[in-house]
Amino acid sequence: MVASHMATAVRPKSLSLRLRPLIAPALFIAPAALALILTMAAPMADAVLLSLERWDGMTPPTWVGFSNYLNLIHDATFFRALWHTAYFTVCTVILQTVLPLLIASLLNSGIRGSTAFRTLYFMPVIISLTISGLLWAMLFEPNFGAVNSLLRAIGLGDFAPLWLAGVDTVMPSVIIVSVWQSLGFYLVIFFAALQGVPKELYEAAELDGAKAWSRFLHVSVPTIWPVILIVIVLNTINGIKVFDQIWVMTAGGPDYASATLGTYLYTIAFGAMGASNSRLGYATAIAIVILLLSIVVSIIQIRLGRRADLDSQIEM
């Protein structure tokens, strides 16, 4: 690819001399490039085409232009799924950034046993979303699940919600599971970043009479802001494409109350039991929406984040 580009640019005389240094890197990269084209670029291009077609997976597809996208506008379930996705993303971005950051600061305050705490908090991170989803589905069971049993035992039986089975409580429940599972992951990232903050900065702030909270806000946060920004972007991308844990716990139910873009497109393409594939073009159009959303939102976040970074440095 690179070689052919060069061939047009240089005269034949010096061709072999010019090309020689390119041979080694081309050979090193070619296998990976081929793999990426076959298993990523080609399917992605195919997805863009597919989103402009009507296809049941069996008979040849028919070109329908942008009508899949136009149909999305009239699809109330699509907008519910979009709303749930936004709800999940905003909540997890806030909770999964603020909580790990605060707890990492507590662990970094010079207390003993911080390694033990980190190891323990990290345990749920290595568990698959499938297993944690199935586990929490049992814990959240409204009638005899452990969470409601616990609530009844401490006299909060009247409060005991339906959790995953309730239309109003299903999204918060799913978010709780996500926070539970990822806390250790982001916490360890923040802890590593906080360890890198020079001690002198805290000492200087302390001399100026800054209390712990203000040292956190005016020293820790601005210093590790690039890491915070990465965590926000990661959380956003993961939120927009959320699928596994919701599919395992509720399959988007009850009655689409926890349907996200990810689960809705899966329902359309593969059905609840993974058998029927009727409207593959339409499902793919939703996949493209997920892709565009994650690209646009993360670019905006990085842009705004960089500016906030500059501002905070000026304040300092």
Next chain:
Amino acid sequence: MIGGQRVLSMRGFRKAIAPANWALTFTRTLIYVILVTIAIVEAFPLLWMIITSVKDSHEVFNTVLPAEINWRNFPRVWFAMNFPVHLENSLYVTSLTVALVVALATPAAYAFARYRFPGREVAFYAFIGAMMIPPQAILIPMFQFLRSLHLLNSLTGLALSYVGGGVAFAIFLMRTFFLSLPGELGDSARIDGCNDFQVFWHIYLPLARPGMATVVIIQSLYTWNEFMFSNTLITSPGKKTVQSAVFQAVGQYGTDYTALCSGLIIALVPVVLVYLVLQRQFISGLTAGALKG
């Protein structure tokens, strides 16, 4: 007051007598209370799962702790859920994916770090851009692609479907690693008569082992735990990976929580064992992956 302080901090006991330190000790205690509470919340579901797995089925909803530890659920589920087959399937898919990703990504990452050539930045960002693609976007085309190759419902096909995303991420990680190695090593090897391939193979590859270990850990965990592709691209029960097999078992076992919990634990054991052995590398590898990604 003094009794309380002793509980708060043994080390700080002498210091705590001074009034200024009382506030400090109080803060420390508060911090520990918060951290321990979170530890309980994080550990509770896992402890509940372990306790439930050794209960007798009539004890599940009535008692907090079982009268006696009952291991029978494990052999029962081991054979009923056909775990030997599913564990072997997952092991095959994970090994094949990891081997392909490391073999493809390492030389490419080396080239991006150590060579200057026209189009390098563009090519590199094309690879990185692939990391942004959500798996949902390529799921349906991948389904059709594998079907056309007769690799649908095949564990090899499933492994292939993971390669693209894995390679992109691994190149990103490994490139940073190769950049951290000194360039002089290669220069002096070239003076000694090594060609490009020999420099890579004999000089840099041995030094890149820690970077490769990070890739192996991240990719193994990701592949072993992956659900959407494995649940969609594999249809026959005997070829299911652990994750989708466990998911399928839910319908079958319903509220037989002792069986389900034992099943989840069996599915978890391989990952937990590796985690306990390689704890440090696991945590640093995963977080390094996130920060660079």
